[in-house]
Every structure is written in C-alpha cells, then in structure tokens.
Amino acid sequence: MNEIFEAGDRVQLTGPKGIMNTIRLTAGTRFGSHKGEIQHDDIIGKPSGSVIENHNGDQYLALKPLLSDYVLSMPRGAAIVYPKDAAQILVEGDIFPGANVIEAGVGSGALSSYLIRAIGENGKLTSFERRAEFAEIAKGNVENFLGAKPTNWKVVIGDLQEMLPEHCEVASADRVVLDMLAPWECIDAVATAMKPGGLVIIYVATVTQLSRTFEEIRAHGGFTAPLAWESMVRPWHLDGLAVRPEHRMISHTGFLLSARRLAPDTVLPSSRLEEAIRQSTPMRTWTSGYPRQWASDRSVRKSLEKRCARSRTT
Numbered sequence: 001m002n003e004i005f006e007a008g009d010r011v012q013l014t015g016p017k018g019i020m021n022t023i024r025l026t027a028g029t030r031f032g033s034h035k036g037e038i039q040h041d042d043i044i045g046k047p048s049g050s051v052i053e054n055h056n057g058d059q060y061l062a063l064k065p066l067l068s069d070y071v072l073s074m075p076r077g078a079a080i081v082y083p084k085d086a087a088q089i090l091v092e093g094d095i096f097p098g099a100n101v102i103e104a105g106v107g108s109g110a111l112s113s114y115l116i117r118a119i120g121e122n123g124k125l126t127s128f129e130r131r132a133e134f135a136e137i138a139k140g141n142v143e144n145f146l147g148a149k150p151t152n153w154k155v156v157i158g159d160l161q162e163m164l165p166e167h168c169e170v171a172s173a174d175r176v177v178l179d180m181l182a183p184w185e186c187i188d189a190v191a192t193a194m195k196p197g198g199l200v201i202i203y204v205a206t207v208t209q210l211s212r213t214f215e216e217i218r219a220h221g222g223f224t225a226p227l228a229w230e231s232m233v234r235p236w237h238l239d240g241l242a243v244r245p246e247h248r249m250i251s252h253t254g255f256l257l258s259a260r261r262l263a264p265d266t267v268l269p270s271s272r273l274e275e276a277i278r279q280s281t282p283m284r285t286w287t288s289g290y291p292r293q294w295a296s297d298r299s300v301r302k303s304l305e306k307r308c309a310r311s312r313t314t
C-alpha cells in the first residue's frame with residue numbers, strides 16, 4: 001500500500017475531541033465541519049500519519065483507514081461480522097492464500113473483505129446472498145475499500161442450499177464460512193461441496209441457532225465432532241497509574257462453530273460412543289433431569305465407554 005495520500009484515497013481524520021470522519025480526497029475541494037475547513041490539497045502528497053490543520057489552527061490526524069475501521073463505518077444492509085470475530089474466523093477457519101472459499105450470506109460484505117485479503121490473488125471466493133439489495137451494498141463496500149472489483153470474487157444471488165450445486169463442483173471447496181439465520185438448512189449442500197479434510201466455520205448469534213446447527217452437523221455423520229466457542233475482547237484503559245479494564249465492552253456478538261469434512265464413507269472411530277451417548281440421553285432428559293443412576297455426564301460416558309469397548313472386542 002502506498003503511504004502517500006493521493007487524490008481518490010480515503011482518509012480517516014481524527015479531530016481535537018477524538019471524533020473521526022472518513023473522507024475521499026478530491027483535489028481542489030475542502031472538508032468542512034463546525035470547527036472549520038480542511039483543504040484536501042493540504043493532505044494530498046503527505047504521508048499517512050500526518051497532522052493537518054484546519055483554517056482555525058485545529059489539528060487533525062490523517063491516516064489511511066484500516067479494514068477494521070472501514071467495516072465499522074461503511075454502509076450496512078445487514079449486521080456485519082465484528083472485527084474480533086472476523087479475526088477468529090480467519091485463524092480458526094484456517095483461511096489460507098490460494099484457498100477456494102465458499103461464503104454465505106454476504107450481508108454488507110465485511111467478512112467478504114477479510115476473506116478476499118486472506119486468500120490473496122490465487123484464491124477464489126464465491127459468496128451467496130439471498131437478498132439482491134444486500135449483495136449490491138456488499139459489492140459497493142468491497143470495491144470501495146479495494147479500489148476495484150476483485151477478479152477472484154463471485155457473488156451469487158439466491159439461497160446457498162439451492163445455488164451451491166450449480167456454482168461449486170462436488171468436493172472442491174477448501175473452506176466454507178456461514179453467517180446466516182438458519183445454517184442447519186445448508187449442511188447437506190455444504191458437505192457435498194467440500195473437499196475431504198476441508199473446514200466449515202459458522203457464525204451464529206444465539207444459543208438456539210448454535211445448538212440446532214451443532215446437532216445437524218453431528219447427525220450428518222460426514223464431519224468431525226463440531227467445536228463451539230465464543231470470544232470476548234475486553235479493552236483496557238491506560239493512563240498513568242490508572243491501569244484497568246474499560247468500564248464498557250461489547251460483551252456479545254456471536255458464537256462460532258467449526259468442523260472438518262471427513263473422507264467419503266468414513267466413520268469416526270469415536271462416533272459409536274457419541275451415538276450411544278446421544279441415544280441414551282434423549283431430549284427429555286435435558287429438561288426433566290437425568291434419572292438418578294445418571295448422576296453426571298461423566299458417569300454416563302464412563303459406563304458407555306466400557307460397553308462400547310466390550311462390544312468392539314466381541
């Protein structure tokens with residue numbers, strides 16, 4: 001990235017009270033606020049990280065925006081994946097340069113922007129979005145940030161579960177990233193599209209979505225046991241001796257769930273045990289309490305482990 005500001009670049013201006021504005025540079029024009037005016041020409045030619053004065057002498061810090069800054073301020077159709085979760089998705093989802101990635105839904109294009117950067121020029125991202133108006137917003141946001149439409153990004157309008165077979169060959173996707181209301185409806189289609197050993201990572205906002213998606217993946221049988229987690233980022237205040245957590249934080253955004261695709265006709269070694277546990281703990285025991293002999297999950301597991309080991313040797 002060129003660090004010198006040119007006409008057409010976006011600039012993040014931070015004013016005297018920490019208030020931020022993002023503008024696009026156009027030679028001969030000015031940015032006006034109630035504090036005064038800044039000439040765009042005073043920024044063009046300066047390096048990112050410079051301090052610029054408005055005509056009243058107020059100082060503004062001028063920086064090229066980071067992607068995390070940009071996604072929080074860009075126009076939104078649907079709610080975006082927050083930067084802290086995008087970071088988890090990129091690392092725990094193992095998004096690598098050259099990967100063939102499937103994504104749904106596109107929403108406002110925040111996650112698409114991170115994915116496009118992570119897969120690099122040799123990767124391929126195919127994003128599915130059921131609402132055409134959201135897809136347009138997302139395309140505008142991504143193009144605006146990158147300065148051009150990426151040639152390795154295709155946006156398909158429609159439901160993932162219906163459109164995926166048409167746009168993705170069987171067993172060709174390295175990674176699948178889902179951020180949508182009902183991901184459990186897409187597990188069959190996703191499984192068909194994924195390479196053996198591929199990884200699906202799913203972002204959901206509520207525990208009911210998490211549980212339903214988890215059960216659907218487990219019931220499918222073609223994946224490893226899904227992992228589920230959430231992440232919390234607590235910002236800190238540092239000022240002299242006042243070193244403490246900030247009073248406020250974003251406490252809940254969503255949960256993540258990931259699983260690896262098994263090779264065709266593979267049955268996990270542990271799945272007999274998991275199946276036995278599942279059949280022994282029907283849904284009603286979750287609500288009405290375990291029978292007394294199942295004092296804890298651990299004791300159920302232990303006795304079933306023994307039973308499975310016995311049946312394996314007979």
Ligand SMILES: C[S@@+](CC[C@H](N)C(=O)[O-])C[C@H]1O[C@@H](n2cnc3c(N)ncnc32)[C@H](O)[C@@H]1O
Pocket residue numbers: 078079080081104105106107108109110111112128129130131134158159160161179180181182
């Ligand atoms: C929360 S938004 C995605 C936000 C996006 N990840 C971002 O960071 O900007 C969820 C999107 O999924 C879309 N959607 C829901 N179900 C879908 C499906 N089955 N196939 C494709 N898109 C779907 C919705 O229209 C919505 O735009």
